[in-house]
Each structure stands twice: as C-alpha cells, then as structure tokens.
Amino acid sequence: MGKYQLIATAAMGLEALVAKEVRSLGYNCEVENGRVTFIGDEAAIARSNLWLRTADRIKIKVGEFKAFTFDELFEKTKALPWEQFLPEDAEFPVIGKSVKSKLFSVSDCQAIVKKAVVERLKKHYRRNTWFEENGALSRIEVALLKDVATITIDASGSGLHKRGYRIDQGEAPLKETLAAALVMLTNWQADRPFIDPFCGSGTIPIEAAMMGQNIAPGFNREFVSEAWKWIPEKVWDDARMEAEDLAKYDQPLDITGSDIDHRMVRIAEGNAIEAGFGELINFKQMQVRDISVSKEYGVIVGNPPYGERLGEKKAVEQMYREMGQAFSKLDTWSIYMMTSNEEFEEFYGKPATKKRKLFNGFIRTDLYQYWGKKPPRQ
Numbered sequence: 001m002g003k004y005q006l007i008a009t010a011a012m013g014l015e016a017l018v019a020k021e022v023r024s025l026g027y028n029c030e031v032e033n034g035r036v037t038f039i040g041d042e043a044a045i046a047r048s049n050l051w052l053r054t055a056d057r058i059k060i061k062v063g064e065f066k067a068f069t070f071d072e073l074f075e076k077t078k079a080l081p082w083e084q085f086l087p088e089d090a091e092f093p094v095i096g097k098s099v100k101s102k103l104f105s106v107s108d109c110q111a112i113v114k115k116a117v118v119e120r121l122k123k124h125y126r127r128n129t130w131f132e133e134n135g136a137l138s139r140i141e142v143a144l145l146k147d148v149a150t151i152t153i154d155a156s157g158s159g160l161h162k163r164g165y166r167i168d169q170g171e172a173p174l175k176e177t178l179a180a181a182l183v184m185l186t187n188w189q190a191d192r193p194f195i196d197p198f199c200g201s202g203t204i205p206i207e208a209a210m211m212g213q214n215i216a217p218g219f220n221r222e223f224v225s226e227a228w229k230w231i232p233e234k235v236w237d238d239a240r241m242e243a244e245d246l247a248k249y250d251q252p253l254d255i256t257g258s259d260i261d262h263r264m265v266r267i268a269e270g271n272a273i274e275a276g277f278g279e280l281i282n283f284k285q286m287q288v289r290d291i292s293v294s295k296e297y298g299v300i301v302g303n304p305p306y307g308e309r310l311g312e313k314k315a316v317e318q319m320y321r322e323m324g325q326a327f328s329k330l331d332t333w334s335i336y337m338m339t340s341n342e343e344f345e346e347f348y349g350k351p352a353t354k355k356r357k358l359f360n361g362f363i364r365t366d367l368y369q370y371w372g373k374k375p376p377r378q
C-alpha cells in the first residue's frame with residue numbers, strides 16, 4: 001500500500017464538519033480554508049469517497065511548489081512521479097485556476113502542465129509519439145494561490161453530493177452535502193423523531209435516514225478512481241464490504257418530511273424510493289402551521305423559503321410567525337431553521353439558542369438553533 005497526500009475539499013464553512021468525518025474514519029487531518037488534508041493509502045481513497053457526507057470531492061495531491069515563471073511550473077511539474085498515477089493509456093485532461101499569482105493565465109498554466117506531464121511519461125514509457133489517452137480518466141488540476149502551485153488528481157469524478165438517489169427536484173433543492181451538514185449539526189439520534197416541514201425534494205430526510213442507518217452516502221454510485229489500475233479492485237471490494245457490514249438496515253426510523261406543495265411530496269417520495277427508504281420515511285402534504293406532534297424529544301430541521309423573491313417577502317414573514325406559534329409548545333423538541341432572513345427571530349417570536357453562519361451556494365444564511373429540553377437520563 002502506498003502513502004498519499006489526500007485532500008477532501010469542503011464548501012465554505014463546512015471544513016470543521018469534514019474534518020470531524022475524516023477523523024472518525026481514522027485519519028489525522030489538518031483543516032485549511034476550503035479543504036481538509038490527510039495522509040492515507042489506497043483504502044483511504046476508497047473509504048473517504050464512500051463515507052464522507054459533507055465533503056465535495058477527494059483529490060490526490062501529486063505535488064505543491066512555488067512557481068513564479070512558466071519554466072519553473074514546467075520543470076517542477078515534470079519532476080513529479082506521474083508514472084505512479086498515470087498508465088500509458090491514461091486520459092489526463094488538465095484544468096486550472098489562479099488566484100493572486102504571477103502566473104495568471106490559466107489556459108497557459110494548463111497547457112504547460114499538460115506538456116510537462118507528457119514529457120515525463122514519454123521518457124518513462126519510452127515513446128516519442130502522442131498518447132492516445134483512451135484509458136481511465138485522471139483529471140489533473142493545477143491550482144495557483146499566491147504563487148504556490150498545488151497539483152492534484154481528482155479521485156471522485158462527479159462531486160460527492162451526487163449520491164445517485166435524486167431523480168427529480170424542485171426549484172431550490174439543497175445540496176446533499178449541506179443537507180447532511182444540517183443533520184450533523186443537530187443532536188439527533190436515530191431513535192428520536194425527526195421532521196423536515198419544508199422537505200421539497202426530500203434531501204434532508206433522506207440524508208437523515210442514511211445517517212440514522214449508518215449507510216455510506218457513496219454506496220450506490222461509482223467513483224472515477226475505481227477504474228484506476230494502480231488501485232487493486234480488492235481495495236474497493238473491501239471498502240464496500242466494510243460499508244455493507246456497518247450499515248444498520250434494521251435500525252427503525254421515525255422520519256417525516258412535509259411540504260405545502262403536493263407535487264414536491266411526490267418528488268420526495270420518488271427520491272426516497274430511489275435511495276431505498278420508500279417505506280421508512282413518511283412524506284405528507286401539509287402547511288408548517290398545521291404541524292402538531294404527540295411525541296417528545298424530537299428534532300425539526302428545515303430550509304424554508306427565504307422571502308428573497310419579489311412579492312413573497314410578506315407571505316414568508318407571516319409564515320415564519322405562524323411557524324413560531326405552531327412550534328411554541330414543543331419545549332422538548334430542538335428546532336433548526338436555515339434562512340438568509342436576518343429578522344427571522346423577530347418573526348418567529350423567540351431568540352435562537354445559537355446561530356451558525358452557513359453558505360447555501362453563494363447565499364449567506366444562518367442556522368437558527370432552538371435547543372429543546374434534554375431527555376431525562378434512563
């Protein structure tokens with residue numbers, strides 16, 4: 001088994017959660033802006049792809065160095081051990097980005113990195129012709145930040161938010177990674193009731209169900225690195241077997257998703273069936289103000305409309321008021337609402353126990369947290 005420097009990329013604000021997940025997989029890690037870095041073998045590549053719920057993708061760091069000139073970029077890229085990662089038939093497109101660096105022409109940087117990798121491989125494979133590139137895909141990225149070039153290979157393929165269950169969606173679906181983060185930020189345990197009163201296409205209830213049964217989020221999809229010859233098939237078989245062993249398919253769940261729009265309820269049901277939770281999550285058409293519960297010590301997590309669209313502001317504010325009234329008696333329940341509306345607490349009628357800044361794409365939001373009473377010790 002080799003040792004690789006791995007990067008789990010993270011959306012702004014989710015780095016600490018990604019780090020927690022990486023640590024619970026058994027790897028020490030360092031947290032930086034937008035990424036968590038750790039060292040691991042081939043199994044770590046498979047396991048992190050399969051298990052990380054809040055990371056965007058897994059990359060392998062091939063090298064990192066200062067580069068002020070194109071010559072430097074070329075020579076230092078050529079000096080990296082590309083033959084370890086790229087067989088003779090590898091397809092290796094190069095993408096790039098540059099921030100606050102002397103080498104600002106991204107297309108030139110990409111072309112130079114491509115040329116340097118080709119030069120290195122030509123020498124290694126004793127070729128003087130172009131490579132056909134008709135084998136497995138290894139997408140290289142050159143990312144320049146303040147004149148430091150980080151050269152990586154993407155080991156995920158589609159972003160990790162693509163779990164494979166979303167067959168349909170509404171207007172503003174939550175990214176699966178952020179939905180998982182919301183559930184992780186609550187104190188929910190699988191034996192407690194869970195409600196998403198604004199379920200839309202069902203992302204939050206489905207992510208909660210996967211967490212409740214400890215199902216690896218990547219179990220039902222493929223990763224680009226599964227096709228790489230240098231990672232033995234057994235590594236992936238073992239990682240999938242581990243995921244299968246750790247899944248708690250018998251864990252009962254009490255998860256409900258509701259939405260005012262019956263079309264969204266149908267879509268959520270379809271997605272839940274695709275995710276394997278057709279029987280396990282209850283979906284119903286209901287307005288938030290009509291929610292009433294008989295159970296105790298549950299968790300409510302929601303991503304309501306923010307009221308940013310023209311003409312909907314007043315209606316959304318009124319809906320927040322009605323929600324505050326409907327939830328006012330649930331003193332054993334913990335309630336978490338993510339919205340960009342800065343006056344949410346006033347409309348809801350209660351100051352939050354805690355607020356946490358989160359970005360929904362480019363929209364800055366707060367997760368308003370209302371912690372309920374703790375259950376009595378048993």
Ligand SMILES: C[S@@+](CC[C@H](N)C(=O)[O-])C[C@H]1O[C@@H](n2cnc3c(N)ncnc32)[C@H](O)[C@@H]1O
Binds near residue numbers: 289305
């Ligand atoms: C931002 S979307 C939620 C998206 C969802 N998290 C997903 O991943 O698809 C907000 C949802 O709230 C629903 N909604 C709006 N007003 C409502 C109300 N008064 N009661 C319940 N649901 C409402 C909308 O139909 C919409 O599906």
